Amino acid sequence: MTYVIVGAGPAGVVAAETICKLDPGGQVVMVGDEPDPPYSRMAIPYLLINNIDEQGTYLRKDPEHFENAIRHMHGFAESVDADAKTLHLTDGRKIDYESLLVATGSKPILPPVPGIDGERVTTCWTLEDARKIMATLKPGASVVLIGAGFIGCIILEALVSSGANLTVVEMGDRMVPRMLNEVSGELLRE
Numbered sequence: 718m719t720y721v722i723v724g725a726g727p728a729g730v731v732a733a734e735t736i737c738k739l740d741p742g743g744q745v746v747m748v749g750d751e752p753d754p755p756y757s758r759m760a761i762p763y764l765l766i767n768n769i770d771e772q773g774t775y776l777r778k779d780p781e782h783f784e785n786a787i788r789h790m791h792g793f794a795e796s797v798d799a800d801a802k803t804l805h806l807t808d809g810r811k812i813d814y815e816s817l818l819v820a821t822g823s824k825p826i827l828p829p830v831p832g833i834d835g836e837r838v839t840t841c842w843t844l845e846d847a848r849k850i851m852a853t854l855k856p857g858a859s860v861v862l863i864g865a866g867f868i869g870c871i872i873l874e875a876l877v878s879s880g881a882n883l884t885v886v887e888m889g890d891r892m893v894p895r896m897l898n899e900v901s902g903e904l905l906r907e
């Protein structure tokens with residue numbers, strides 16, 4: 718059976734490996750649009766403070782891991798012809814499948830703030846974002862972090878420990894407002 722997975726993040730990778738175990742004779746093709754080998758976004762804070770290098774973020778360290786039972790293809794899935802069971806990529810390639818899994822994850826929301834698309838503004842979601850942050854993150858650099866949610870608070874410590882002069886802007890009345898109550902949100906702020 719040919720399985721195609723769109724998205725090469727943790728969900729796509731674990732699904733691919735699980736399918737290989739359940740159907741050892743099957744073929745698994747994983748299509749991802751990011752240029753890097755599958756990596757863990759969770760490791761980005763450690764990368765920001767140079768605790769690890771980029772390879773340390775990779776989900777699987779063996780470079781041949783995605784060359785045998787699981788084939789990792791770089792490309793962006795544009796459309797699915799469900800009747801023909803074909804996935805179309807933006808570069809014109811098409812991949813036939815018997816079973817298709819969509820594991821395309823999510824993207825950070827950019828609030829409708831004028832200027833948010835400026836040069837020195839970035840999200841912190843991808844390895845590419847991390848590279849941009851690391852290029853400007855220096856001791857004494859003034860950094861404004863919009864959003865004190867779960868991800869914001871995870872990278873907050875990395876930003877501070879690299880010596881940045883950090884200001885956090887949060888529209889809720891406390892830190893991590895969707896996960897913490899007032900008492901714990903206040904403790905974290907302190």
Ligand SMILES: Cc1cc2nc3c(=O)[nH]c(=O)nc-3n(C[C@H](O)[C@H](O)[C@H](O)COP(=O)(O)OP(=O)(O)OC[C@H]3O[C@@H](n4cnc5c(N)ncnc54)[C@H](O)[C@@H]3O)c2cc1C
Nearest residue numbers: 724725726727728749750758759761793794821822823842
């Ligand atoms: C800095 C940071 C720290 C985090 N720390 C934690 C933590 O400590 N604990 C925790 O539980 N979670 C953490 N997370 C969240 C965690 O990383 C995500 O929940 C996880 O990455 C989701 O995995 P996923 O495979 O579903 O999606 P993703 O990781 O988003 O992967 C989906 C992939 O699909 C690709 N894709 C999308 N559309 C297409 C398309 N049309 N064609 C081809 N490819 C496509 C995307 O580019 C992406 O590479 C953190 C996230 C960040 C950014």
